[in-house]
Amino acid sequence: RKTAPLPDDIRAMKGQRPIVSLTAYTTPMAAMMDAYCDVVLVGDSVGMVQHGLASTLPVSMEMMVLHGQAVARGLSSAMLVIDMPFASYEESPEQAFRNAARLMAETGAAAVKLEGGVHMAATIRFLSARGIPVMAHIGLTPQAINTLGGYKVQGRGAAGEALLADAQAVAEAGAFAVVLEKVPASLADRITAEVAIPTIGIGASAGCDGQILVVDDMLGLFTAFKPKFVKRFAHLGRQAEAAIAAYAEEVRARAFPAAKHVFADTLAAKTPSDG
Numbered sequence: 188r189k190t191a192p193l194p195d196d197i198r199a200m201k202g203q204r205p206i207v208s209l210t211a212y213t214t215p216m217a218a219m220m221d222a223y224c225d226v227v228l229v230g231d232s233v234g235m236v237q238h239g240l241a242s243t244l245p246v247s248m249e250m251m252v253l254h255g256q257a258v259a260r261g262l263s264s265a266m267l268v269i270d271m272p273f274a275s276y277e278e279s280p281e282q283a284f285r286n287a288a289r290l291m292a293e294t295g296a297a298a299v300k301l302e303g304g305v306h307m308a309a310t311i312r313f314l315s316a317r318g319i320p321v322m323a324h325i326g327l328t329p330q331a332i333n334t335l336g337g338y339k340v341q342g343r344g345a346a347g348e349a350l351l352a353d354a355q356a357v358a359e360a361g362a363f364a365v366v367l368e369k370v371p372a373s374l375a376d377r378i379t380a381e382v383a384i385p386t387i388g389i390g391a392s393a394g395c396d397g398q399i400l401v402v403d404d405m406l407g408l409f410t411a412f413k414p415k416f417v418k419r420f421a422h423l424g425r426q427a428e429a430a431i432a433a434y435a436e437e438v439r440a441r442a443f444p445a446a447k448h449v450f451a452d453t454l455a456a457k458t459p460s461d462g
């Protein structure tokens with residue numbers, strides 16, 4: 188069994204080989220992806236895909252800790268990163284440190300992720316200098332949905348320069364990687380070429396240093412809506428619903444349970460083995 192990479196190992200993958208990343212929220216899903224992913228993220232997307240929330244804003248520290256602990260139990264060879272939820276880090280570097288330290292101590296995560304570019308650089312520097320590796324997240328930052336005015340593409344046209352400045356600011360502040368969400372492909376390629384740390388794309392470009400998707404999206408488990416950047420590699424939601432429908436039908440027809448699923452009153456005589 189290989190040991191999990193550290194943030195510095197992920198940083199060193201830039202220019203070497205693409206970084207593979209997915210989100211996870213539960214032990215079995217984490218265990219399924221452990222051998223295939225370099226980084227597993229406990230995303231605050233958990234609020235939307237697992238708890239039915241309309242945005243990521245209501246996600247709490249407690250939710251992140253519980254899902255982080257569940258995911259950690261399923262991993263042995265992928266690096267665990269955990270999202271800082273809305274309002275757990277924006278107030279001050281000190282607040283960010285306190286909550287990031289709690290997330291890492293209680294889940295065993297190797298790093299935290301937080302949203303924001305230039306305006307979060309001081310906080311990223313504060314955390315990095317105190318033993319907390321930070322993955323940054325710029326472009327479409329879902330926790331800022333109310334000020335961004337919707338889930339639209341970020342950094343088109345002249346706004347591209349500001350996004351490049353965000354990427355440079357988080358890299359200089361010490362972030363070991365940066366997620367680029369929903370930005371033009373040409374801008375993602377330019378940022379990837381110009382910043383020293385790996386870019387992890389989601390709705391960005393195949394030229395990014397790595398990719399990430401929400402696992403419930405790529406498995407077809409979350410079907411309330413599908414962003415353009417999501418590819419469904421499976422349709423598990425459809426299969427699950429068909430299985431549930433079949434179960435309901437068999438129960439109503441008294442076809443389930445069958446003889447092999449029920450117990451006799453006495454132990455059946457064991458067939459003697461020839462060994």
Ligand code: KIV
Binds near residue numbers: 324366
């Ligand atoms: O919360 C999340 O799942 C994320 C990824 C999509 C990057 O932040």
Ligand code: NA
Binds near residue numbers: 270
């Ligand atoms: Na997130």
